Amino acid sequence: MTYEEFHPYSFTDAAGQPQGMSIDIMRRIADTAGRKVVFLPNRNPAGMLEELRSGAAEVTSLLALTPERLAAGLATQKLGAFELQVFVRGSGSIQNLGDLTGTTVGVVRGSFAISGARLIPFANLVEFETTDDLILPLLTGEIDAVVSAHNSFLMRLRMAEVEDRIAPLSPPLVTSAYGFVVAADNEPLRAQLNAAIDSSISAEFLAKLEQTWFGRSRTLWDNVLVRWGLLISAAMLAAILVLGYWFFYYRNQSAELTRDRASDQLLIGALDEVAAAIVIFDSDLKAIHWNHGFEVIFPSMVPSLKKGATMRQMILQSYFDGTIQNDLSDAEILKKVDGIIEALHRGQSEMRKVRTQDGRVFQARDVRLGAGHFASLRVDVTQLQHQQDTIAQQAVSLEVANEELRTFSAIAAHDLKAPLFSLLNLIEFMAEDMEEAGITLPQDVEANWLQMERLSHRMMRLVQDLLVYTTTQSESHRSEVIEPSPRLQEVLDLAGPREGIEVIIEANMPHLRVNPIAFDMVMRNLIVNALQHHDRNRGTIILSAQSDGDVVTLSLQDDGPGIPEEHREQIFAPFHRLSASTEGSGLGLAFVKKTVESWGGNVQVRPAQPRGAVFEVSFPRSAMQSETVDLRQTAG
Structure with a gap:
């Protein structure tokens, strides 16, 4: 069995032995099944699933049975459920889940909590290495909330004796059943484990284990x-x-x-449990306590602390001995440190970022603790800073790439315009020559001639619109009120109808305010997609729209083969194609989704009856409110 370091469900103790609730359950199941179990430590759930797929392990420790994990292996019977809970400071302003919008939320890197935390609207996620790393930032207000497994985080709070200062919000953010995951090709092992669970794992046994590993809330x-x-x-x-x-x-x-x-003892115990550098000072700013994290991170300063150094002396030492990177003169360093001390005495606490000579980055904060104590906090944010630097670099690179793409699109559209213009002139000249020569075309040839002329004009309009679209800096800046029904007929002409497939466009659809070029490109992609993937010689595609409350929904329904449920989300991923037999790059539906979401709508697919698929594109109701004014202005 492969297990992750997820205290107290599974972890490696000081003697190097596997321990935890998940380990105890597997030992009991293995004894019942007459099997010998060897435990292999791993860093996180992704690593466990990789060992499962590679054959290095036959079963994982307890995991939340998410669809992604069930796709990687076979789940045993459910043994309980993880509750993802939001924890906040008990004395803070956040009282319910609705107050979390736009807050800073801490999670453990690679944990199930990340997917739950993303449910919080506009939350800024900050990833930490371990559960213990979350406690101090929450207590000091560096983060507003923590998303973690309810039982395990509550147990860490009890061990740190700060359970009374941090409170969970109700109801749980996510509840997910958990069990063991067996290698996908080992159904006999899953059956054997399930039989052992039925015979040896009772509710009373699980309740006793839970109290053993999670403890209970402290009473007075x-x-x-x-x-x-x-x-x-x-x-x-x-x-x-x-x-x-x-x-x-x-x-x-x-x-x-x-x-x-x-x-005081409660606070000192909590600080000793947190992986950060912390020093407590008395009212004279003389060091009286420091945690183990300080000794590990700043070992060169420990002798000074033992001699009773003051906060001012400690900060000055970090500047003068080169621990902290700086280009200040001695006078400037003295002025800066004196300013920090004076602000602290006035009750002001400023978060600042410092960099050490060895390349680490720390968030530094000096705060008052009650009437007679002060504290210096140094939290290592090196990895987070590296991520922020990488994101900033990627943003610059992305802007350059976008500008290059806009330039390329403009050049391509411009280069297409010249031969199209020549083609239109050639059609006009040929028509004049035939009229002067008295040449009359057969009826079917004349119909084709008119179709060629109409499509050439449509193509010229498309190229001209593309030139405008590539120079548009904002979707909202180019939005217009359009009539979908006649515009969709033009889109269909450019899409190229397929013989035997009837396309029905509902008349008098509700007006929409969108970027017309983007609208055309979205609908052309959907129509072409339905035509290309239809599996019969004859069929019907219906385009319709309806207004419902806050949104207007435009639907495209076909009677083709439909889309299996397991592919309905994947089809919107770039380069994803359901069949290699049809033409296309696999970017069409990805473009549709990205464009629709950029104007505030959404696109989804559902099965049609008795066969086929329905693509639904929604438009915000606010667009319709703006439309009313524009239509009146047009009529006037």
């Missing part, structure tokens, strides 16, 4: 200091009866000090 009585405080309070209450009011006053003072100490 679990706190040793609270229990001692209650005993002391009882003793002091008896003393109050003897000593009177003054002893009562001092008892209250003692209880308050006890609570303060308990809070």
Whole structure:
């Protein structure tokens, strides 16, 4: 069995042995089935599935049974469910899932939580290496929320003793059943595992394991200091009866000090669990505590901390000894550090980014903790910074590529215009010559001649529109109110009807406000797609539209072979073709989807009855509201 480091479901302990709820379940199943199990560690779910496909492993640890994973292997019986939960600061302003729009959300890299977090509208996802890495950024406000498996994250909060400061939002964001995944070609093993599950894995066994690995929520009585405080309070209450009011006053003072100490210990325990560099200072900014992460990240500064260095001395040391990259003079460094200390005393906390000489990038923040303490936080964001740098570089490259593409399109359209113009003139000259010579064409030849002339004009219009389209910087800037019905007839002429296939265009469709050139290209791609993939000599394609509430939907229905359900999403991917026997690059439907979404609509496909497919393109209702004004202006 291959397993991932996903504490406490599966992980490798300090002795190098596999542990966790998933491991215990598999050991019990293997014992029942009379099988020996060898555990192979892996970094993440994708790695486990790769080992499954390569034959390096026969079964994975517990996984959420998503469609992608079920496509890679065979699932056993469901043993429970992962609940993806959103966690926020208990004292924060986020009270429900609706408040999450546009927030910064932390997730563990490569986890199932990423797909759930993408359900939050306009969320800015920040990926961390481990679950523990999520706690401090959430406590300090660097991220607004965390999306993680409910039980595992709650367990980490309990271990860090900050469960009372972070709260889950209800309901869960996603609930996904989980089970083991067996290699796709090993049905006998799945059957054997399912039989063992039926005979040895009961609800009581799973509940006991869950409490063993996840624990339970702490109560007030679990706190040793609270229990001692209650005993002391009882003793002091008896003393109050003897000593009177003054002893009562001092008892209250003692209880308050006890609570303060308990809070300090709670915070220190949480900081020691977080993989970040953290130093706690007293009211004089003298270092009194630092976590293990600081010793690992900045080992050269530990001796100074042990000697009781102040925050000012620590920051100055990082600049003067070359730990932090900078091109400041000594005077400028002193001025900068003094400014940080002065701002901190005024209660101001500024997030800044620092780079070390070895190429690492840290988010640095110095904050006040209550009335008598301060803290310096240094979080390693090197990988995130590299990603941001890569994205910025890619954005520049993409803009260059787009500009080159626009230039190429303009040149291509311009070069096509000249021979088309010559063709139109040649048709006109030939018609004049035949009229002067008194030549009368047969009826069928004359019909073909007129069709050739009409299509040549359509082609010239298309090239002219393409020239305009390539110079348009914004879709909304070129939008117009159009009548779909007659325009679709022109689109059909350019698409080239197929003999035996009747195309019916509904009259009096609702007016639309769109970029007309983009509309033509979208509909021509859909019509050509339906004509090319029709599997019979005779058939019908129907174009219609309807208005429903906030949207207008234009439908193209054919009676061809239809599209299997498993391919209805894939057909919109670039270069995806259902059949190698039809012409095309596989880019048509990808262009349709991208263009339709750019104007705020969407495109989807569903089966037609009794056969065939229906492509539906939606247009925002706001476009129709704008249309009313434009039509009145036109009529006036």
